[in-house]
Amino acid sequence: MKTNTIVVCFTINGEKKELQIPAAISALELIRDVLELKGTKEGCGIGECGACTIVVDGKAVNACLMFAAQLDGCEVMTVEGLSPAEGLHPIQQAFVDRHAVQCGFCTPGILMSTQALLMETPHPDRQQIINAVAGNLCRCTGYQSILGAVEDAAAGGLKGKSRQKTF
Amino acid sequence: MVDMDYIRPQDLAGALDFLAAHGPDTTLLAGGTDVMVDLRAGKLHSRYLLDISRLSEFRKIEACNGELTVGAGVTIAEIYASKTIARHAPALQKAAAAFASRPVRNVATIGGNVAHCSPCGDTIPPLLIHDARAVVVNPQGRRLVDVEQMADGPYHCTLRPDEIITGFILKVKPDEVEFVDFQKIGRRKALAIARISMAVMAQQQPDKSIGFIRFALGSCTPTPHRFRQIEEFLLGKVPDENLVWQAGRMLADDMLAITGRRPSALYKEPAIQGLFVRMMVALI
Numbered sequence: 451m452k453t454n455t456i457v458v459c460f461t462i463n464g465e466k467k468e469l470q471i472p473a474a475i476s477a478l479e480l481i482r483d484v485l486e487l488k489g490t491k492e493g494c495g496i497g498e499c500g501a502c503t504i505v506v507d508g509k510a511v512n513a514c515l516m517f518a519a520q521l522d523g524c525e526v527m528t529v530e531g532l533s534p535a536e537g538l539h540p541i542q543q544a545f546v547d548r549h550a551v552q553c554g555f556c557t558p559g560i561l562m563s564t565q566a567l568l569m570e571t572p573h574p575d576r577q578q579i580i581n582a583v584a585g586n587l588c589r590c591t592g593y594q595s596i597l598g599a600v601e602d603a604a605a606g607g608l609k610g611k612s613r614q615k616t617f
Numbered sequence: 618m619v620d621m622d623y624i625r626p627q628d629l630a631g632a633l634d635f636l637a638a639h640g641p642d643t644t645l646l647a648g649g650t651d652v653m654v655d656l657r658a659g660k661l662h663s664r665y666l667l668d669i670s671r672l673s674e675f676r677k678i679e680a681c682n683g684e685l686t687v688g689a690g691v692t693i694a695e696i697y698a699s700k701t702i703a704r705h706a707p708a709l710q711k712a713a714a715a716f717a718s719r720p721v722r723n724v725a726t727i728g729g730n731v732a733h734c735s736p737c738g739d740t741i742p743p744l745l746i747h748d749a750r751a752v753v754v755n756p757q758g759r760r761l762v763d764v765e766q767m768a769d770g771p772y773h774c775t776l777r778p779d780e781i782i783t784g785f786i787l788k789v790k791p792d793e794v795e796f797v798d799f800q801k802i803g804r805r806k807a808l809a810i811a812r813i814s815m816a817v818m819a820q821q822q823p824d825k826s827i828g829f830i831r832f833a834l835g836s837c838t839p840t841p842h843r844f845r846q847i848e849e850f851l852l853g854k855v856p857d858e859n860l861v862w863q864a865g866r867m868l869a870d871d872m873l874a875i876t877g878r879r880p881s882a883l884y885k886e887p888a889i890q891g892l893f894v895r896m897m898v899a900l901i
């Protein structure tokens with residue numbers, strides 16, 4: 451069967467890409483199957499779990515609900531783009547310190563929701579944090595450690611200076 | 618793999634040219650939050666996806682001469698953040714606050730929400746209380762469609778395949794109206810599709826009697842509706858507990874008259890009445 455293809459140009463984690471891809475694949479398929487970036491997860495595939503959350507032009511979106519073609523011309527960030535060449539990003543470090551990661555399946559998505567939140571609102575209150583991660587299901591942690599980790603990350607600023615431990 | 622072509626027209630004229638030639642084989646794509654889910658469920662069989670999400674004609678929010686225009690491509694997150702909408706159509710803003718999750722709100726559009734014609738579309742009851750009309754364009758011209766007439770059944774849109782909604786025209790909230798609310802009941806708090814939703818705005822005279830009221834119900838009937846009988850019943854009366862319960866009873870009866878007694882009525886009948894009373898109690 452002939453597959454209709456299109457060319458998309460976008461930046462992902464700082465790197466420019468120009469790719470010919472099937473016209474109707476999702477952004478999630480593009481990221482996982484074509485670019486082989488496996489940090490972005492597929493849970494439900496229909497926008498309900500948030501495991502596939504990525505940041506597009508500064509906003510958190512569900513990669514499973516977006517066509518890859520819609521990324522054309524956009525700036526995309528996945529969890530792979532969060533960490534520096536070595537070590538962890540301050541948000542990631544806060545999640546580790548707070549034991550906010552158990553099985554870890556939800557973690558990349560929550561990190562991306564957090565990244566988008568802190569880019570928009572560097573000092574969120576608890577309700578803003580809850581709103582930002584309400585679309586990310588976690589079956590393990592019970593959320594409290596996640597909310598605490600986001601608070602810590604925000605308190606340290608995105609550069610991750612003094613983080614207070616409150617447990 | 619689904620085999621579809623993806624087309625992104627440069628402007629509205631380009632989109633209409635394409636629809637003139639391929640309308641019946643085309644699905645319009647805005648935020649994609651319904652299109653993707655339908656595609657995955659095997660419910661979509663068109664040959665072309667026409668991406669209208671970047672057309673600048675679709676993105677304005679503007680109040681002028683007692684009318685508020687909201688472009689079809691305005692996202693739910695943009696509705697939530699808009700001061701103009703908060704001032705002139707606060708129920709719409711409340712609906713945006715309770716809508717899905719942040720990542721969905723960031724891309725889902727009001728045009729897609731209305732065009733998808735789900736009985737549970739959260740933006741529809743707020744649009745109805747503002748007598749909203751959709752601005753619809755087609756290769757021949759332009760027409761206005763009452764949002765209440767957009768669907769003739771669940772998920773069934775009355776627009777032709779060569780038509781696009783460019784925006785909505787709402788009557789702004791009258792200045793003297795102080796009471797505005799949108800309420801929904803879902804299975805859970807976040808990411809819940811409404812099982813019952815209601816939008817209301819009302820104004821009380823100095824003697825407390827109701828001088829102006831608009832009320833719409835979503836999710837309970839095949840398409841969301843204004844309930845004008847309830848509005849007429851309450852107009853001119855001074856609300857007390859008894860009157861509000863009576864109106865809630867009427868609402869549940871009117872809903873049952875439309876849907877018949879389905880199994881879900883056992884839950885919905887008292888829940889509608891309860892939610893209505895909880896919302897209207899503010900007027901007592």
Ligand SMILES: Cc1cc2nc3c(=O)[nH]c(=O)nc-3n(C[C@@H](O)[C@@H](O)[C@H](O)COP(=O)(O)OP(=O)(O)OC[C@H]3O[C@@H](n4cnc5c(N)ncnc54)[C@H](O)[C@@H]3O)c2cc1C
Nearest residue numbers: 497645647648649650651652717726728729730732739782
């Ligand atoms: C996880 C999840 C949670 C959700 N929660 C809610 C909720 O709480 N409340 C709620 O109301 N909805 C909810 N929805 C549905 C909601 O996201 C959609 O109805 C959305 O508003 C549709 O907008 P879109 O831009 O994504 O449209 P698309 O998916 O791009 O399009 C939807 C339909 O409208 C047509 N269309 C789009 N734009 C136009 C236009 N300008 N003119 C004519 N036709 C057009 C398309 O062809 C398609 O048929 C949810 C969806 C998901 C996946």
Ligand code: FES
Nearest residue numbers: 493494495500514
């Ligand atoms: S996989 Fe995208 S939200 Fe679940």
Ligand code: FES
Nearest residue numbers: 552553588589590
């Ligand atoms: S840590 Fe397992 S789902 Fe969140």
